[in-house]
Amino acid sequence: MPDVNSEKAPLNKKPFSTKRSFSEKKKEALAGYLYISPFFILFAIFGLFPILFSFYLGFHRWNGFGEMEYVGFKNFSLILSDPLFWKSLSNTIIMWILGTLPQLLIGIILAYALNATIIKFKSIFRVSVFMPYVTSTVAVAIVFGIMFNDQPFGLFNIIIGWFGVDPINWSTSDWGLKIAISTMVFWRWVGYNTIIYLAGLQAIPGELYEAATIDGATTRQKIQYITIPMLKPIIILTVFTSTIGALQLFTEPLIMVGRTYREEGLTVVLYLYREAFNNMAFGTASATAIILFLIIIVLSSINVFIANRIGK
Amino acid sequence: MKSQSSSQFISKAFLYMILVIATLLSIFPFYWMFVMATNTNEVINRIPPAILPGKELVANFTKVLNTIDFFGAIWNTFIVASITTIGVLILSSLAGFAFAKLNFRGKNALFVMILVTMVIPPQLGLIPQYIIISKLNWLSDFKAIIVPGLIDAFGIFWMRQYISSNVPDELIEAAKIDGCSIFRVYWNITVPIIIPAFATLAIIKFMYVWNDFLWPLVVLRDEESQTIQVALRGLIDNYVRDNGMILSGTFWATVPLVIIFLLFNRLFISSLTEGAVK
Numbered sequence: 059m060p061d062v063n064s065e066k067a068p069l070n071k072k073p074f075s076t077k078r079s080f081s082e083k084k085k086e087a088l089a090g091y092l093y094i095s096p097f098f099i100l101f102a103i104f105g106l107f108p109i110l111f112s113f114y115l116g117f118h119r120w121n122g123f124g125e126m127e128y129v130g131f132k133n134f135s136l137i138l139s140d141p142l143f144w145k146s147l148s149n150t151i152i153m154w155i156l157g158t159l160p161q162l163l164i165g166i167i168l169a170y171a172l173n174a175t176i177i178k179f180k181s182i183f184r185v186s187v188f189m190p191y192v193t194s195t196v197a198v199a200i201v202f203g204i205m206f207n208d209q210p211f212g213l214f215n216i217i218i219g220w221f222g223v224d225p226i227n228w229s230t231s232d233w234g235l236k237i238a239i240s241t242m243v244f245w246r247w248v249g250y251n252t253i254i255y256l257a258g259l260q261a262i263p264g265e266l267y268e269a270a271t272i273d274g275a276t277t278r279q280k281i282q283y284i285t286i287p288m289l290k291p292i293i294i295l296t297v298f299t300s301t302i303g304a305l306q307l308f309t310e311p312l313i314m315v316g317r318t319y320r321e322e323g324l325t326v327v328l329y330l331y332r333e334a335f336n337n338m339a340f341g342t343a344s345a346t347a348i349i350l351f352l353i354i355i356v357l358s359s360i361n362v363f364i365a366n367r368i369g370k
Numbered sequence: 371m372k373s374q375s376s377s378q379f380i381s382k383a384f385l386y387m388i389l390v391i392a393t394l395l396s397i398f399p400f401y402w403m404f405v406m407a408t409n410t411n412e413v414i415n416r417i418p419p420a421i422l423p424g425k426e427l428v429a430n431f432t433k434v435l436n437t438i439d440f441f442g443a444i445w446n447t448f449i450v451a452s453i454t455t456i457g458v459l460i461l462s463s464l465a466g467f468a469f470a471k472l473n474f475r476g477k478n479a480l481f482v483m484i485l486v487t488m489v490i491p492p493q494l495g496l497i498p499q500y501i502i503i504s505k506l507n508w509l510s511d512f513k514a515i516i517v518p519g520l521i522d523a524f525g526i527f528w529m530r531q532y533i534s535s536n537v538p539d540e541l542i543e544a545a546k547i548d549g550c551s552i553f554r555v556y557w558n559i560t561v562p563i564i565i566p567a568f569a570t571l572a573i574i575k576f577m578y579v580w581n582d583f584l585w586p587l588v589v590l591r592d593e594e595s596q597t598i599q600v601a602l603r604g605l606i607d608n609y610v611r612d613n614g615m616i617l618s619g620t621f622w623a624t625v626p627l628v629i630i631f632l633l634f635n636r637l638f639i640s641s642l643t644e645g646a647v648k
Contacts (some may be wrong), residue, residue: 065471082546090474093464098480101487104518108495108502115497122501160530166390171385176378185635186393189400192631194581195601197620200606201399204406211415213402234593249396250642256425257643274558309583313606327584334497335588347494354491361556 087365115344122340133345144344147353149311153325154304157243162296165251166289171260172252176354184256187249197282199244199313203229206238206314208349214238230312235323239310245302251296259285294365302362305354401428407431407618414613425618430618435463435642436603438617439593442627443601452578454519457566458575462522466529467556471542477539481530481541488523496588503589514589515597519579528641532567570641580627598623 114131118126164233171182190198202264204214206228215225228234267282275283286293308327315323319332326346334343386623406414409424434440468474469481508514537560545555583599590596596604605619631638 086552087474090468090472090477093468093472094480094526096461097465097484097521097523100517100521104499105487105490105495106504108498109490109503111498112495140432141418164392167388171388174385177385177389177496183389184639185632187389187396188635188639190396192399192577192601192627193624194583194599194627196581196583196602197624198399200616201403201603203606204617205399206401207613209415211417211420216417216419237537245395245399248392253639253642259620260643283551286460296506302489302491306493313603316606323553330493330496331584334500340497340501344497349495351491351494 065358077100087265097354112344112347115340116348117280117341117345119339119341121338129341133342134349136342137349142321142324143326145321145327146326146329149236149323150305150325151195153240153243153307154301156240157247158297158300158304159305161244161248161251165296166249166255166282166293168248168252169255169259170285172256184253187252189249190246191250193246195246195309196313199310200244202238202245202310203314206234206241208235230322232322235311235314235320239323242310243304243307247300251300254296255292262288288364290365294362296365297361297365298358301357302354305350305357350351379395400628403617403621404623406614407621408616409614411612412613426614430614431622433612433615434619434622437615438601438604438619439596440598440601440622441597442594443596444623446512446595447597448582450515450519451459451576453512454516454579455572455575457516457520458522458525462529462571463523463533463561463564463568464556465526466531466533466558467527469530470533470551471537471539471555471560484523484526487521487524488527493584496584500588507524508589510590510592510595510596515579515582518585522575525575528571529564531644532564536567537563541639566637570637573630573638574641575625577630582591 115126117128117130117132119129120126130369149262162172171177172183172187177183207213207215208225208227208229209215210219210225212225212228214228218226226234262284266288267280270280270284306327307325308331311323311325312331315328319328319336324332330343330346330350333339333346405420405423406432408427409420410426410429413420413424419539487626505508508512508517542555543561545559546552550558580597581599582597586597586600587603590600593604602619602623605616
């Protein structure tokens, strides 16, 4: 960086720092607050206030137009006694496991392969594996929705036909729909996680491996004692983000089950959306949002706890 | 010696096999989308189905244009994504500059507060957000997407990291001593140095707004204001399911972003990984 002023700086520093410094400092602080204020103002209006208001709404009955009526915990007990809510919760958790676990495992394997020194054409592999992430969720859901066509000519039905399996009604069967949605999630996110893991692998200093080689460590030992422990923070990060993402599953099931809201494909956010914008029950919808928030906190904590034990 | 090289050959072949399979599986849906977009429904519903492109490229797309306002929706998305992106670049770089280079009380606590907002699930405030937008009379108005979209904690975090490690303190001190106002230090000294950070953030934000679905679905209620993602959904709501037409729509809606990604993939991937490793 060519810098003509840097020589002047230490020379000029003294004479100015006594008298002008106070007002200069004040000006600087004022500018600082001014520059960061848009975030806080916008967040207060469109972020914080809505969140607090959600907590308030969760204890009221309201259809968006008339008077709000305080109902205490009634919304929560309504939801918790609704079999459809439990169905949506169990759907969400099953799809979280089906979509997330394979995604992270395969992401680590792909990152390991991409990081191997003997591999050429790395950038081509990297770009193509990452490409699904660039596509919109809506497009992915539409494309996979058609691939998982219930008819015998649906692509996945043809593929399982090669193995002698009868066509499956993907869009109406309980497991069919979950597998279809999890496949969409897997396809879109596996490359993203691969790239994150790859960055983690590249940040591990090569000297560690060299030292281990000199000490006679096997490849397995290197993976177990260097790669996995060093990658642990990244693994925690991806487990964390993909859990939050999976619990917010919405677009894929909405496209798959359409406006029918079939219970086989209902997720918690879809349940919330239906309560709010189909049934105009803003109170129960807000209560659902609060329950979802609590579930996310609990599951993320469990996740971090388990991830912390990996490689110990 | 010999067994060493043959085992290396096996592991090399194995790694290539994994990567080639992953590549094919990643690319295949794009290819399949294109093949279906160029074929008639009869060919699509045949067993075995078409594996080569057909001749219906124009016919299928014409049907899309008759079903939804495709170009209108693309234009809406482009306008909304561009304005949001420009706004985020200005606000994030100013805030990032303040956090990286200016001294004021409570700076670190305020920065931590911004980071904390990143873990709050967006659905938590969805309904009140919708109510605020409708009270402001912003339903079906682009402001409903643009103004809340200017909140970008990641953008501020990203800019702060980039400015602290790439803009030398001495340069800023010297400029201040020469009597530069703080805004000029930002505009004339910081901005030219952080052009690469602008480029990366712009791509990430643009793609995010372009692909967003839930919020536009909730607040863009009339057809003239729809973004492309909401409009695409209109394709599958037809009672006559024409898969050639539907995939033609998704194909052409996907093309612009894939092109942007292929042009800037280096920037895009490097920024993601930097955010993750730090």
